[in-house]
Amino acid sequence: MTTEKDTLNYGPVLFHYDLFPEKLEQHGKVKKVITKRGTFALKEAEMTEDERNWFTHVIQRLSEIGFHQVVPLYPTKFGDYTVQLGSKTFYLMPWFASDERNEKAKDEVLLDYIGKVHALTLKEQDFSNEVVEHSYQYLMNRWENRQYEMERFTEEAEQKTYMSPFELTYLSHFHQIMRMTEEAKRRLKDWYDTCQRERRYRSVLCHGKVSRNHLIFNPTGEGHLLNFEKAVLDTPARDLAVYFRRVAHQREWAVEEGMLLLDLYEKHVPLLNEERGLLISYLSYPEPVFNAVDLYCSKRNDYSQIEMVHRLESRISAMKKIRDFCNAIMQAPPPAPLDNAVPTKIHINDEGDHI
Amino acid sequence: MDLINTLENEYELYGVRWKERPHVILTDFGEKRLRYWKEEECLKWHVKWRDESSKGSGAVPDRMIRTRSGDHAIYYGKQWITLHDYADTPFGCDEVERWGQFIGSLLSASLKAQLEPGHDMKIEVPVFNIENALHVTQKYMEGNFRCITSSIYEAKQRIQFSEALKSKVRRSRLPILEKELSIKNGQRIFHFLFYQGGDAWPVKGYMPVRSFLLEWLEHTSTASLKLLLTEVNKHFSLEGEQGLLLLAEIVTPWELYDCLNQLDNSSLERMVEGLKKYEELWGLNRTLLKTVTEWFDENRRKVAL
Numbered sequence: 001m002t003t004e005k006d007t008l009n010y011g012p013v014l015f016h017y018d019l020f021p022e023k024l025e026q027h028g029k030v031k032k033v034i035t036k037r038g039t040f041a042l043k044e045a046e047m048t049e050d051e052r053n054w055f056t057h058v059i060q061r062l063s064e065i066g067f068h069q070v071v072p073l074y075p076t077k078f079g080d081y082t083v084q085l086g087s088k089t090f091y092l093m094p095w096f097a098s099d100e101r102n103e104k105a106k107d108e109v110l111l112d113y114i115g116k117v118h119a120l121t122l123k124e125q126d127f128s129n130e131v132v133e134h135s136y137q138y139l140m141n142r143w144e145n146r147q148y149e150m151e152r153f154t155e156e157a158e159q160k161t162y163m164s165p166f167e168l169t170y171l172s173h174f175h176q177i178m179r180m181t182e183e184a185k186r187r188l189k190d191w192y193d194t195c196q197r198e199r200r201y202r203s204v205l206c207h208g209k210v211s212r213n214h215l216i217f218n219p220t221g222e223g224h225l226l227n228f229e230k231a232v233l234d235t236p237a238r239d240l241a242v243y244f245r246r247v248a249h250q251r252e253w254a255v256e257e258g259m260l261l262l263d264l265y266e267k268h269v270p271l272l273n274e275e276r277g278l279l280i281s282y283l284s285y286p287e288p289v290f291n292a293v294d295l296y297c298s299k300r301n302d303y304s305q306i307e308m309v310h311r312l313e314s315r316i317s318a319m320k321k322i323r324d325f326c327n328a329i330m331q332a333p334p335p336a337p338l339d340n341a342v343p344t345k346i347h348i349n350d351e352g353d354h355i
Numbered sequence: 356m357d358l359i360n361t362l363e364n365e366y367e368l369y370g371v372r373w374k375e376r377p378h379v380i381l382t383d384f385g386e387k388r389l390r391y392w393k394e395e396e397c398l399k400w401h402v403k404w405r406d407e408s409s410k411g412s413g414a415v416p417d418r419m420i421r422t423r424s425g426d427h428a429i430y431y432g433k434q435w436i437t438l439h440d441y442a443d444t445p446f447g448c449d450e451v452e453r454w455g456q457f458i459g460s461l462l463s464a465s466l467k468a469q470l471e472p473g474h475d476m477k478i479e480v481p482v483f484n485i486e487n488a489l490h491v492t493q494k495y496m497e498g499n500f501r502c503i504t505s506s507i508y509e510a511k512q513r514i515q516f517s518e519a520l521k522s523k524v525r526r527s528r529l530p531i532l533e534k535e536l537s538i539k540n541g542q543r544i545f546h547f548l549f550y551q552g553g554d555a556w557p558v559k560g561y562m563p564v565r566s567f568l569l570e571w572l573e574h575t576s577t578a579s580l581k582l583l584l585t586e587v588n589k590h591f592s593l594e595g596e597q598g599l600l601l602l603a604e605i606v607t608p609w610e611l612y613d614c615l616n617q618l619d620n621s622s623l624e625r626m627v628e629g630l631k632k633y634e635e636l637w638g639l640n641r642t643l644l645k646t647v648t649e650w651f652d653e654n655r656r657k658v659a660l
Contacts, residue, residue: 012544
């Protein structure tokens with residue numbers, strides 16, 4: 001039901017499209033806008049001016065380089081692709097109803113599309129010691145600081161006479177978690193050493209938030225990617241790590257399925273050895289477990305102990321699956337030689353390249 | 356092809372017909388306004404200020420609606436034609452924050468490099484000339500009317516003060532603005548301020564803002580005027596050199612011309628009426644000057660605290 005308040009709130013945005021809403025429905029972070037002219041999806045986001053410009057550039061560039069499976073943005077009547085209202089940014093897209101028949105195939109289509117986007121934007125970067133050094137040091141420092149925080153939490157818990165169930169659960173897995181942390185750091189160092197030795201690294205256009213929720217199907221059943229708000233030029237390992245870390249938390253997810261999807265991706269972009277190492281490094285770092293500890297420390301009154309323990313155990317269990325997945329990646333045969341396998345290299349943007 | 360058909364074709368509109376020929380049409384997207392431009396440079400400047408001042412602002416100027424090929428105008432009958440939204444519900448002066456935001460955004464945009472005019476631009480740079488004013492007053496001076504003699508004396512002092520303010524400004528550029536900035540151009544669409552701009556060549560300096568502040572004072576109160584300045588200051592700082600330039604413009608006795616135009620010595624009755632209007636106008640501008648000066652003083656004290 002559309003209220004007068006909704007119309008007043010969204011009217012100034014929809015005015016830019018000459019649309020008058022008959023009905024507005026909230027669907028997650030998107031408003032379904034029903035008008036006499038059709039049904040649309042209005043997304044609200046927080047973006048700076050630079051982010052807005054980059055976002056619209058990415059969408060337009062993807063189309064120019066031949067990737068059309070992106071949910072298009074409608075321009076306003078003034079030719080803009082976003083509407084800025086105060087601190088908020090809005091953009092309008094066609095509304096695609098969810099098609100349950102395609103849910104099963106979603107992961108395959110998603111990894112296939114991400115592979116295509118990466119292949120179309122793959123670029124071997126001119127080696128910059130400064131960039132590699134900065135990326136390595138930045139991540140390593142962040143990980144070590146996080147590790148130090150977790151060690152401090154452990155020490156404080158150990159000093160208690162009566163530990164909470166959450167603390168007990170955490171402590172019983174502590175050494176295993178620290179082993180994962182050390183493994184992630186070791187792999188990151190290996191990647192850094194290889195980059196220094198080989199004097200190369202590759203970047204692609206990363207979606208930034210690879211998730212099944214960001215793939216939808218149009219009425220003809222063709223998948224379309226959406227939400228490129230966090231798109232960035234980075235190593236291909238970034239998008240893969242984001243995706244696999246997320247799906248590993250699903251109860252039914254299995255390592256074999258992960259390997260099949262990785263193979264599917266590698267048909268477009270076979271990973272270099274150091275990129276595989278970096279992917280393993282990203283995946284191995286137990287950030288989801290640390291986040292569960294953060295939540296326990298900051299919001300322990302908002303959730304019961306049982307909820308907190310359940311959350312922690314589920315994350316530890318996912319990390320175990322990820323460890324098995326990483327082992328499988330290491331044992332997999334090396335990728336096909338680059339010369340035959342790398343698709344057309346088309347670069348998106350020279351500015352802001354980083355790992 | 357006639358204009359209506361051309362508009363339908365270029366803007367992908369249906370059922371277009373005249374509402375007020377030749378400026379307002381009815382379309383399937385509602386009422387739209389047409390503007391006609393003889394000079395392309397002038398049109399380009401108007402596209403820029405409208406586009407720039409709308410960025411991030413809760414107020415929306417009447418930007419040029421793009422054609423289906425993305426152009427901001429069509430060339431028809433040896434002139435450029437632009438299409439704009441149209442509204443006729445006055446916004447009024449109650450929502451001072453929105454006006455402040457609009458004027459602030461307008462001033463910020465006008466100082467951006469992109470709004471620098473092209474070589475062919477005809478920009479009016481108003482210059483106050485006291486000699487012209489004194490020449491007109493000559494025939495009234497014999498009558499020794501107190502309001503005229505005192506206002507001439509005050510005007511001379513204000514010119515000196517204005518020059519002193521301007522001499523303090525070292526680096527700042529003057530904004531380039533639409534000649535007419537008026538409350539009556541503010542319309543309401545939903546709850547936002549929709550500002551219908553003009554199509555004249557722009558002017559350099561704060562004269563349009565000065566006129567707007569005077570109009571605001573006429574419609575509201577001194578307290579509301581101060582509030583308006585506070586709101587403008589949130590979006591465009593008046594605490595530095597731009598504030599001095601605005602104050603210098605308000606101190607300059609521009610109203611002397613208008614006051615003198617009120618005078619008419621063709622009959623005693625008209626002379627008395629003219630003098631009354633002279634006094635009223637001079638008084639209103641004095642209140643404007645006093646209020647704005649007070650706001651600057653109060654603001655300075657707040658900053659000092």
